[in-house]
Amino acid sequence: MKGWMGKFKSLFLLSMLALVLAGCGKENLTALVPKGYGAESSMNLIILSTVIMVFVFLIVILVYTIVLIRFRRKKGQEGYIPKQVEGSKTLETVWTIIPIILVVTLAVPTVAATFDLADESASADGINIEVTGHQYWWHFNYEEEEFATSQDLYIPVGERVYVHMLSSDVIHSFWVPSIAGKMDVNPENVNTMYLEAHEEGVYWGKCAELCGPSHSLMDFKVIAVSPEEYDQWVSDMQNADPEEEPQDAVAQDGKALFEENNCMSCHAIGSAPSAVGPDLTNFANRSRIAGYLEPTKENLVDWLMDPESLKPGNKMTGAYPALSEEEADSIAEYLLQLEHSEITPESAGGL
Amino acid sequence: MSHDHSLNPETMPQEPEKATLEGRNKFYGLWFFLGGETVLFASFFGTYIALRNSTAGGPASTDLFGLGLVFAMTMILLTSSLTSVYAMYHMKNNDFKKMQLWLAITAFLGLSFLALEIYEFTHYIIDYGFTFRSSAFGSAFYTLVGFHGGHVTFGIAWLMALMVRNAKRGLNLYNAPKFYTFSLYWHFIDVVWVFIFTVVYLMGRVG
Amino acid sequence: MSIAATQKRGFGAFLWDYITTVDHKKIAHLYLFGGGFFFLLGGLEAMIIRIQLATPENDFISAGLYNEMITMHGTTMIFLAAMPLLLGLMNAVMPLQIGARDVAFPFLNSLGFWLFMFGGILLNFSWFMGGGAPDAGWTAYAPLSTQSPGHGVDFYVLGLQISGAGTLMGGINFLATIVTMRAPGMTYMRMPLFSWATFITSVLILFAFPALTVGLFLLMFDRMFGSAFFDVALGGNTIIWQHLFWIFAHPEVYILILPVFGVFSDITATLSKKRLFGYTAMVFATILIAFLGFMVWAHHMFTVGLGPVANSIFAIATMAIAVPTGIKIFNWLATMWGGSITINSAMLWTLGFIPSFTIGGMTGIMLASAVADYQYHDTYFVVAHFHYVIVGGTVFGIMAALHFWWPKMFGRILHEGMGKLTFWLFFVGFHLTFFVQHFLGLMGMPRRYWVFLEDQGLDTGNMVSTIGAFLMAVGVVIFLINVFYTWAKGNKAPADPWDGRSLEWAISSPPPYYNFKQTPLVRGLDPLWVEKMEGKGEITPAEPLGDIHMPNSSILPFLISLGFTIAGFGFIFQVDHSAYLILVFAGIGLALLSMLIRSLKDDHGYHIKKEELEREAD
Amino acid sequence: MTNNTNTNHVDSFEKRKKKEEMKKQLISFALMIGFTIIAFIAVAADVMEPMFVVPLILILAVVQVAFQFYYFMHMKDKDHEMPATLMYGGVWAAALTLAGLILIVWW
């Protein structure tokens, strides 16, 4: 699949690059500029099939154009009756055989790639992360490393990271277009796929299965860092101290309010297990709030005061006492100090 | 077409059920319908097979099913298939009385089958607390077997209506196809039951 | 009872005539009217979707409403617009093409229509009662559909169950008609391709709909009666729904396309003045597509995690469908080759179809490549694919058929100028709308997204798409004007406006209510053409003039459907209060009573006397 | 309409043919009952491995259903080509449906 495909690929990539430069597609989102193993596999097939399809289409259009030019009824032809042809064995055989050949050309690499991407035999030696899809956020449990995060998934570049996915409610679908294709996150059965990023960076992830009103806002990010940085990040996360008191008074207030307002029943900070809401341990390092909002304090305050207006149907609305602007502000101050590592989305290149 | 197509030995076509266009239409229409029913029941069977071990801690098939009752039900339904064959035999011989008699036996056997099925269901519900809502297995079991039971019920109602309606009229080319299509339908119900006792009860015992 | 007579009687009588009719030609009118209405409704919903997606993070409609909108758009278009329009065409044309006086079961035909219509109305009542329309997508995946609050999904279940039953009846009816009622000499291998397509489509309906019926029952039981098919906590499995749904829904997409393949075959041959190239191959390709169509459903489930073996098998089976479809495309081209092509509105839609559908079909093959589909799945690439085949195929086909058979169905010819204008606006709008969506999908835009975010490179594409949709809407509006214009003062149609080849063109436009005064004798493929070539120009009758047997009209189909619909409301609301069970009993009671009347009361129809037929001028 | 009005007398030949037919049907009935009993015994006796019993009883079921179709429902007779074709079509679609849903169990 590599040799002659390579030529096609470089040609295609060149033209694709032109498209991208013309402003088509955001670099860390589009599937057209693959930055990982799975996405590249898919891209190879996309290119191959596109080439076949363009070829077929051109043939159809060629015949079509000739027909339209030559065989339109001309003036003064009213009584003309063309020869009534029944068919032609040769022709019909030709346009049966050629499509068969083309289809086989596409089918063989498809099957090869399908088995290649389903190969999980090396997962025991790789990094394994449990992914849980919730309406409308993502939870990432680093089981062996014994800590968890939400919304932002950190992975090392160049290694296969196996994600084992299960849903806590309805079906979601885990998709990071630049790195790998998608896989459904079902409630009854763990699905596994692997991510292998080729380049450092922060990549958009999207939920691709209709899961309720805020399906379109169920974004997450994959942060691919160098293996050294990844190890650093893991140890930082493991050593995060949830009890650490904030420095300034406002934030200390916020911490108290956080405890008073029942936030703890859903959100974990540090090692305490939680599954109802996102883990907030490293909240200040989030690339986005609630998956899609710019990580500014105003946005956070808005979120805390009225999550419904930002994410319709989310499960936080109404689950805690109403907050005054001041209270929300203090909590925001506190949350925005929850930072435990130098390795951040920013350091990985930003969104 | 006149209203009276009474059959008598002089005017009887060989296949009264297909002697008229209306009759042929009914004949084909019902056969095609049965083709669709095949897929319908296959979907129920598939669902059942997929869920038959999903007992969610509730009773499983090996706890529930006894073979005696099912054997009796099977014999009854198989026999009713034969009795409807006899009815059709007499229809072709233009013996209306005998046809009605055999049809009556068929209906009676159908009713006995239903009675046993109702007994069976209540038994599971009362003695095992095994209901439609107990588990996915429960839902699938009652749905599959219940839909078959529903088909039996409908068949009996259809048969009764036919018998009563035509009791005074005797056979004619207008109603012969109706009796014939009923018999096809009834055989098909039997076919479905053959798979039910095999897949649900016998395989359920094997585990 | 001729058309003129009905027009003279009052509107009430006219309405009563249609409500009780069992004449396949009038039922066709009903289907076209009902389907057309729902097409406008679905189109309106599409416009609302496109307005919402015109700009990033737009809030023209709320998130919840958006999900209702896409669900109802998809459901309405597929079940209540495209399929009924096709069934209407089949009703109008197929019996004429095979030389029959009616369908096998006229009563059932009417029942099928009313079940569809009432099912559709029931479904759309969800907008006004019970807390909103269904919102789990037209695919209604469990457990989103089982957990969806309010009654929306309940309306979906019962509306589709009722209208689905109607469709199933239609299918069986057409099958029996074609098997038993072909005119003498009309062998299977002389049937026009539209009739063949009707036959094969009916087979698909017969085998595909039961799976939907079962799926809907399971969903209904889970939502209303506490069963646990899709309740994971009690051992349920949500993937069962996906299998059942797609086992139905993939054949369903061929139910949508095969009839228009038939339409295009007949139009291409007629308007190129050539016999269809490779008739036998065309028939077998149709059968092969239907056959393969049942083995590929899991290509909608590549990302479910069925494993590489299943994915590979289904990928290969799916790709195989390119071969018979390709045969069709090339045979159409070969039919035109060497012909003498008249380009009128009907032919324009046909010519527009070929490249559009080819693109849609090819993107289908691209989707079939499982690993590539990991990227395409549930993105706008898929939305683009299926609108290319459905709009570029089914809708173009329906439009072509309407322009082609309008004279036969209504006795008047649609205005050519407006016809062409409609085509060009719609054609350009269609490509504008959907072509960019391929790229939107690949650039990372999943489908069923209420909003797309700013700065993700998706703005321009979406804007273009919305503009295209408006062009389509203008096209549709002009078509409506054309219809009203034609109805008011269109040109009267001759019996055979296009120099036709098949039997429907041998009788007047519109045909008399008994179709053929004498059953025609068919002497070859393209029977009318055969007679024209032999200089006679008219069909030889197969029987002497005699009495014609006709079925009686009946109000019962209407009442049966009404009964089931009332029961449907009862089922939906009995969850809230058991008093609504009264509706269930009353509705089912009405339906059963009507059925009982039907089976107890002999209905032998009536005869048109020979003398009466002789009196009617030719 | 009445296409088939050429009537036949219920002559002795016809009678004999029907008798003959009836005998065949009785034989198939006996076989069906026999198969059923074998299936029940195979399971009740509890001596065979499930690996063998399950295919055995499934085969018995299929064969007995074939009897129902071909003899009781006359699918073997002429004029049943279309019914048979569509029945097999239904069986084909049914088999695929079953395969799909059984796939879930193995998955």
Ligand code: HEA
């Ligand atoms: C009219 C309806 C219609 C038709 C005809 C088709 C036709 C085809 N469809 Fe499509 N499809 C839909 C309606 C339709 N589809 C819908 C509604 C959905 C989405 C449902 C949802 O999720 O909501 C869908 C989704 C869909 C998917 C799932 C995508 C996903 O969700 O991830 C796939 C995957 O394989 C697919 C494939 C195909 C193929 C291979 C064909 C083939 O039949 C096409 C064959 C035609 C050609 C190939 C062109 C002509 C051939 C030639 C000129 C010969 C030479 C060609 C080659 C050698 C390639 N379709």
Ligand code: HEA
């Ligand atoms: C037969 C099927 C069919 C047809 C014809 C169409 C036609 C159209 N569709 Fe549809 N579509 C589907 C079937 C169809 N669609 C399905 C199955 C889905 C998936 C749903 C889901 O995800 O569950 C879908 C989803 C879908 C989406 C994706 C939504 C999403 O994923 O978020 C979009 C977005 O652009 C869209 C647009 C359109 C447009 C612009 C048209 C246009 O072609 C429409 C043209 C028609 C008009 C423009 C009519 C205009 C008429 C008037 C303006 C007059 C109104 C007057 C009165 C009512 C009196 N469709």
Ligand code: CUA
């Ligand atoms: Cu989660 Cu969409």
Ligand SMILES: [Cu+2]
């Ligand atoms: Cu499909």
